[in-house]
Amino acid sequence: MPIVYIQGVCGGSGGTTVAANLAAALQALGQNCLAFDLNHSNGLRLHAGLDPLERDGWARRLIRNENWFEAVYESASGCRVSPFGLLDIDESVQFDAQVSSLLPTLLAQLQQPFSPALDWIVVDAPAVQTASPAYQAVIAAFKAIAQLSIVVVCPEPRSYSLLVTHPQWASAVSDATVLLNAQHPERELSSDLAVVLRQEFQVAPLTINSDSAIPEAAAHLTNVLDHAPLSQACSDYKALALWVQASVRELTA
């Protein structure tokens, strides 16, 4: 059961969107998929048709000493999602205090067989600079068990400067593949930065184009494959799923 670790370089890079749609695309290939949200913002569930007012999530269950995998939901297309949960300020403090001690059990349980069996786990992690030092260790642990880790980058100055200048990113990006997301081919800056990024980092051979269908799908609480099957975004994500499959096979072989 390979784990794909996905991390946006900063808020708004589209890490969560990529994770949700990649999970849906893998599911569309006939492979059972679990999308696992590590973000406090708890956005992944919005692509799976969960009630936006639902506060349930693995973090919430964990601090209440409940079985966290009770909080796994299945979307209409069959893809499973494990939301982070909505925590209020007290719960947040409690979570930060407990998470390090609960981490080993969580990881062990995550890698145990699920029913029905899982073929993939897609982990959606927050950007390194936004997480507290304690939580950084948690996401690093997830990254360590992942077979493939992807850094989602928009070809724009803010992302680029973070990648190049931020000390934590220098190491974080060294063992990951960069995926260019929301590229605007009509903007010269976007195209040029894409060329620069390709030159300086290890970049996936495909890009996700900017397409209005992607936010529209989120607004409909679904993924872009179900919402706009004819769109460019849909074919981009299908291609991404195939590429992920092929590279994991290559890495593990």
Place this chain on the structure above:
Amino acid sequence: MNEARRRLRYPEIGFLAVVFKPRLAAQFQRQYEAFRGRHGFSMPGRLFVGVWLLFAFCFLKPRIGGQDSWRAPLWLCPQIDFSRPQLADPLRIALQIVFLTLVRQQSSFRTGRRARQFYRFANLRSRRFLFRFVALARWCVRQLQHRTERRQAQLEAAEDAPKSGLPAIVLLLLALVLAGLCITVPFSLEAQAAFVVVLMVTAMILRQVPGRFPAMLLMVASVIVSCRYIWWRTSSTINWDDALGLTLGLLLLFAELYAWVVLLLGYFQNSWPLQRSPVALPDDRRDWPSIDIMIPSYNEDLEVVRATVYACMGLDWPRDKLHIHILDDGKRDSFRDFAKAVSVNYIRRPVNNHAKAGNINYALEHTSAEYVAIFDCDHIPTRAFMQVCMGWFLKDPKLALVQTPHHFYSPDPFERNLGNFRKVPNEGNLFYGLIQDGNDLWNSTFFCGSCAVMRRTALEEVGGIAVETVTEDAHTSLRMHRLGYHSAYLRAPISAGLATETLSAHIGQRIRWARGMAQILRVDNPLLGSGLRWQQRLCYFNAMMHFLAGIPRLIFLTAPLAFLLLHTYIIYAPASLLLLYVLPHMFHASVVNSLFQGKYRYSFWGEVYEAILSWYVARPTTVALFAPHKGTFNVTAKGGKVENFYYDWVMSKPYVFLVLLNIAGLIWGTYRMFAGPTAEISAVAINMLWTGYNLLILGAAVAVAGEVKQVRSAPRVEVDIPMSVRLPSGHMYAVSMQDFSLGGIRAEVAHGDLFRGLEDIEIVLDRAHQRFVFPAKIVYSNENTLGLRLGDLSTQQLVDYVQCTFARADTWVKWKQSYEDDQPGVSFAQVLRSGITGLRRLLENGPAPLPQITRGVVVVFDVLGSFRPRPIQLAG
């Protein structure tokens, strides 16, 4: 909305909505629509289909034999249009039912593959009892090959050691003596029969063994058989008794000797294609040399030249080392303005002498880069062109010329009029695919006028492009070879151009080549003069001989008539013996040619191409051979359009004459078959078969004269490239580009409704991970096609657009690889079809009663054919 429209289309089943639930009504509509034929429903059709569907719904179970039962009529009788039943349909259905009950149907039947399946059956590999022999032969040949290789390695290892065994010269002499015996010993009828059967079976088995070694063995067998045939022909078949027979017989013998020489030279030339690969350039781009790109033009459209210039501007080469020059001999201001607008150099010379050669020579005086690349104004180089070509120049300082193939993205008149574009390799494919590559082994690749790079010093040393003949290109490279310079051929389709438009232009071009080659033969004969190695002499000589094929081909096309019409024996031999000599000669030659040329030219097509040109090149080559300085240069016009279908009577006149002559021969032969002496029947039969074959080839030649309409002046290139369309709303759709030109694109879309009501959009093209956006207008859209016209693009955008389309490095490669290997049987069927089409077209365009009679005959055949039962495919 779709539902509503469908309901409107079939008002007669509107009542269904009242009787049935909506789901069932929709299902009926779907089924009803499936029965709709090309011309819509007629009244009885409505009735029949309606009654059948109700019947199937009420009384049949949904699926029978793995098929939807309502579909049964469509499935069982595919030839019948149930939406318009005809009076004779009951008979057709009855015949079909009889056929289906008596003949077992295949479960995986593919139409159009029948010929191939038949061919595969004829292939030895599928016959089990011979398979063991093939395997054994294969094993033996492999063993032999390994042993020679091992021996070679030993010899190379012990270069200085005294050589054991017989020296090479003795071996060669021994082989020659044995071959001489094989060729000259006279055989009785039975002995000859045994000899040829053994050789033919050997050939059939060897054909199955892959590799160059068995191919060489086949070649040797073919050479022996052909030489034996020619020996026999010259020594014992001349009719010395009859003056007319002797003259015609000697003419035929001359033609056969010519064909024999060309065959042997061809074997020599094609035996070992070099298949050179590119050499990498130095890493430091400062070491890359400077290049002058010359684009000569005389009367071509600016539109045609623009794409080439944009492509050259996008070449992947340091900007400051790439100088683009438009060499305008037409002295047109529009060209000058265009050159200025895109800032490339424009050269106009005060005089016009020596056409293209003079034009380039003038430009050579006014430029200075180390290398000169020449592109005809319609040849578009792909982005990597220079990087692929230039490496060899830096590696070999004596290299003067790198030639690359001329690839055409539009059909030439042969392909267009025969309708086999991208199905059958075209005329030039053999030359650029195999012959130039074979020449390269002997360092005698010659310059073809375009898509080539030359070293300036070498070019200046021979005095620029040669001006003495009308094929200045081949002549120039001949001179460079004489000075000891090298040449190279890179068989990579890294540029593409427009083929000639009309048949007359195409033939005009070939006439020019033929005349030029004949001129070189006289002015600067490659067999004589200094500086060339004997292999180079032979290669050049063969290239020139090839263009002298006109008269011999005409002789072959009329030879059997000498017997049928004039009743004279031009081959003085019994029919059975003649067959025993000539058939193996033809058989072995075609086996070898099919093996070596298979990917580049299919069997029998060479004869069609030759037949078309023979009449026209016969006279100019003969004239040029005797008076090499007569005649003028004619330019080949490109980028025009053929307005409507029309029949080129002027061009096809000689062939119509030959067809009539052959038909007369056939008629007279049939008469002699019944009324003539019985002793002659076999001779008449053989000559009639030969005439029939000639008629077929002529038919295909005549088919080419019927010009098919071509509407666009900028021809579109058919491709299948992914691209995206961006709407103003920010939505993006992946579509598939189906064809493109400098002005627009046609794309295939999954759902045309998405683009309804839109006009201005953007298209996104992709080249090596870089994306480019171009504004475009939707000109038309329907369910699955989108017609786009490009908006106003800046120069840089145009360069980018050409880089994403014409100049993509992979555009032409895939295309070249898509031809299948030659299968002589299939190829013969293609020629047969073309021949019949040609003869039919000839009749349809003939004088008054002929078209009507033809149409009548065709209708009768169609009607009779419609009764033929059709095979069906069983499910699973």
